[in-house]
Amino acid sequence: MHILVTGAAGMLGRKLTASLVANGGMDGKPPDALTLIDVVEPAAPAGYAGRTVARATDIAAPGVAQAMIATRPDVIFHLAAIVSGEAEADFDKGYHINLDATRALFDAIRAERGASGYRPRVVFASSIAVFGAPFPEKIGDDFFTTPLTSYGTQKAIGELLLADYSRRGFLDGIALRLPTICVRPGAPNKAASGFFSNIIREPLVGEEAVLPVGDDVRHWHASPRSAVGFLRHAATMDLAALGARRALTLPGCSATVGDQIAALERVAGRKATALIRREPDPAIERIVAGWPRDFDPARALALGFRSETSFEEIIRVHIEDELGGRM
Amino acid sequence: MHILVTGAAGMLGRKLTASLVANGGMDGKPPDALTLIDVVEPAAPAGYAGRTVARATDIAAPGVAQAMIATRPDVIFHLAAIVSGEAEADFDKGYHINLDATRALFDAIRAERGASGYRPRVVFASSIAVFGAPFPEKIGDDFFTTPLTSYGTQKAIGELLLADYSRRGFLDGIALRLPTICVRPGAPNKAASGFFSNIIREPLVGEEAVLPVGDDVRHWHASPRSAVGFLRHAATMDLAALGARRALTLPGCSATVGDQIAALERVAGRKATALIRREPDPAIERIVAGWPRDFDPARALALGFRSETSFEEIIRVHIEDELGGRM
Numbered sequence: 001m002h003i004l005v006t007g008a009a010g011m012l013g014r015k016l017t018a019s020l021v022a023n024g025g026m027d028g029k030p031p032d033a034l035t036l037i038d039v040v041e042p043a044a045p046a047g048y049a050g051r052t053v054a055r056a057t058d059i060a061a062p063g064v065a066q067a068m069i070a071t072r073p074d075v076i077f078h079l080a081a082i083v084s085g086e087a088e089a090d091f092d093k094g095y096h097i098n099l100d101a102t103r104a105l106f107d108a109i110r111a112e113r114g115a116s117g118y119r120p121r122v123v124f125a126s127s128i129a130v131f132g133a134p135f136p137e138k139i140g141d142d143f144f145t146t147p148l149t150s151y152g153t154q155k156a157i158g159e160l161l162l163a164d165y166s167r168r169g170f171l172d173g174i175a176l177r178l179p180t181i182c183v184r185p186g187a188p189n190k191a192a193s194g195f196f197s198n199i200i201r202e203p204l205v206g207e208e209a210v211l212p213v214g215d216d217v218r219h220w221h222a223s224p225r226s227a228v229g230f231l232r233h234a235a236t237m238d239l240a241a242l243g244a245r246r247a248l249t250l251p252g253c254s255a256t257v258g259d260q261i262a263a264l265e266r267v268a269g270r271k272a273t274a275l276i277r278r279e280p281d282p283a284i285e286r287i288v289a290g291w292p293r294d295f296d297p298a299r300a301l302a303l304g305f306r307s308e309t310s311f312e313e314i315i316r317v318h319i320e321d322e323l324g325g326r327m
Numbered sequence: 328m329h330i331l332v333t334g335a336a337g338m339l340g341r342k343l344t345a346s347l348v349a350n351g352g353m354d355g356k357p358p359d360a361l362t363l364i365d366v367v368e369p370a371a372p373a374g375y376a377g378r379t380v381a382r383a384t385d386i387a388a389p390g391v392a393q394a395m396i397a398t399r400p401d402v403i404f405h406l407a408a409i410v411s412g413e414a415e416a417d418f419d420k421g422y423h424i425n426l427d428a429t430r431a432l433f434d435a436i437r438a439e440r441g442a443s444g445y446r447p448r449v450v451f452a453s454s455i456a457v458f459g460a461p462f463p464e465k466i467g468d469d470f471f472t473t474p475l476t477s478y479g480t481q482k483a484i485g486e487l488l489l490a491d492y493s494r495r496g497f498l499d500g501i502a503l504r505l506p507t508i509c510v511r512p513g514a515p516n517k518a519a520s521g522f523f524s525n526i527i528r529e530p531l532v533g534e535e536a537v538l539p540v541g542d543d544v545r546h547w548h549a550s551p552r553s554a555v556g557f558l559r560h561a562a563t564m565d566l567a568a569l570g571a572r573r574a575l576t577l578p579g580c581s582a583t584v585g586d587q588i589a590a591l592e593r594v595a596g597r598k599a600t601a602l603i604r605r606e607p608d609p610a611i612e613r614i615v616a617g618w619p620r621d622f623d624p625a626r627a628l629a630l631g632f633r634s635e636t637s638f639e640e641i642i643r644v645h646i647e648d649e650l651g652g653r654m
Binding site for chain 1: 474
């Protein structure tokens with residue numbers, strides 16, 4: 001099996017690649033070949049004996065999609081994206097990568113199908129950013145997509161294209177609306193959502209973290225481990241059950257910031273929560289007010305997708321996966 | 328006021344143009360200028376004293392959108408589209424016109440805005456084809472768009488682009504999900520939906536019409552007169568009430584084929600309904616099974632959009648507007 005990962009140098013791309021190699025690929029044996037693409041050159045996975053092509057490239061540049069598809073990967077994880085903040089700041093760049101490159105990829109697959117009958121599994125990383133407030137208390141599977149960012153718009157368009165290209169038989173696609181991934185490893189970043197991870201990750205290693213919103217802010221989370229599990233499940237499951245509706249809202253854990261802090265205290269004590277410094281930021285509060293709080297992801301649950309069910313579990317997963325089980 | 332109509336040679340474009348001229352434009356006086364664009368040259372409206380530019384052009388060709396926008400129309404009715412059947416038969420042509428040309432138009436507006444602060448009202452003709460079965464009994468305003476045709480996909484993408492470009496301040500857009508327009512004037516056509524009009528229009532002039540589906544098929548209709556009314560209202564109303572949700576499902580009349588025939592009998596007697604020949608067509612029955620049956624268009628009603636409320640009214644409108652009030 002040949003697996004292509006776009007956005008392979010990102011947090012999720014690296015974890016997915018490591019998992020594919022460590023856990024015997026997708027069908028019990030390691031993939032024969034990995035193609036790893038990103039705007040910076042992805043690291044080849046350690047201890048992998050298969051053929052690896054790791055390349056830094058602009059996936060929206062002419063000919064790049066065709067070159068990727070000419071090698072006929074069996075499974076394509078399309079994770080590459082300009083993130084929310086940057087797509088909002090640079091309108092053209094966001095549309096260029098998140099829409100044009102996605103469509104170029106799908107069109108390259110369509111052309112190869114016409115030439116050879118090729119029809120790969122395509123797992124497209126979408127986002128709960130396809131939704132925009134106001135919301136019902138829990139967002140159901142048939143709620144409409146009214147994004148409030150260009151990033152969310154581009155992801156919603158990608159979902160529509162994926163569904164149409166799948167319906168026409170050009171590819172076998174599934175779009176996963178990933179929850180906010182928490183706890184993100186690495187240094188604090190300036191994403192508006194960064195604090196959800198910062199207030200857990202930093203105190204666990206004795207560092208201070210800033211909390212810019214109130215304790216009553218509710219949001220939808222899943223761990224990086226769950227995200228990798230979603231991608232792997234989507235790559236191998238029978239998609240017939242999806243019918244024409246190829247986009248899934250994934251399970252997650254709905255928690256308030258207060259729930260997060262209480263879970264941290266149960267896991268790591270008051271010495272950890274004492275490191276959270278409350279510094280309200282009206283700009284971030286305003287952005288976060290437009291974000292989803294809770295979902296009823298009945299379809300994804302019925303299709304076998306699983307995530308953590310409490311925020312405490314999310315913290316324990318972080319400690320196991322990122323801190324070697326120690327605090 | 329300068330008004331641009333794309334798709335101006337189509338049934339709806341011609342009726343809209345005639346209405347703008349006959350009814351004193353949009354603000355009580357005739358428009359100063361009309362630009363009429365279509366793939367065949369639109370007829371200039373009779374008896375109109377303002378400046379008219381009528382041009383046959385491919386709106387997706389390089390430079391065409393910029394040329395249209397360089398004249399800075401105040402209101403743009405973007406009606407041009409490859410229809411459902413053709414967009415399904417010719418994948419590239421459908422995406423080229425319904426997606427690429429729409430985006431090129433919006434990008435030309437954005438460029439002109441950057442240059443001069445231009446920000447026109449854009450009324451985008453969308454369709455209930457953005458929805459795909461299975462449906463609830465009545466489709467509400469927050470139901471998701473899961474199109475089952477490439478045409479519906481392209482319209483749903485156009486809605487998303489319109490909303491994002493509006494949110495960013497590049498234009499002031501509204502997307503109208505038109506019901507199936509019935510009774511369509513003119514000769515019977517081969518669209519899968521053609522029979523909804525054929526079984527009324529042909530018997531009213533003593534001609535036979537073929538009914539390929541059962542009497543229990545329910546669908547969502549509005550007259551051409553209502554459609555023109557929707558477009559005119561959308562061009563002048565205050566869009567602030569829409570917020571970021573720029574696409575509206577419009578009011579219509581939900582009627583079964585049996586309701587249609589009963590209404591025809593009330594209006595024109597049994598000699599008319601006797602001209603309907605039942606000739607079931609499994610292919611058409613299958614297509615129609617995926618179409619919406621009924622809506623609860625609460626937002627559009629609250630915003631002042633109005634349609635016929637019975638199918639009998641739709642027939643009487645046809646007789647007034649197309650048959651000079653006589654049968």
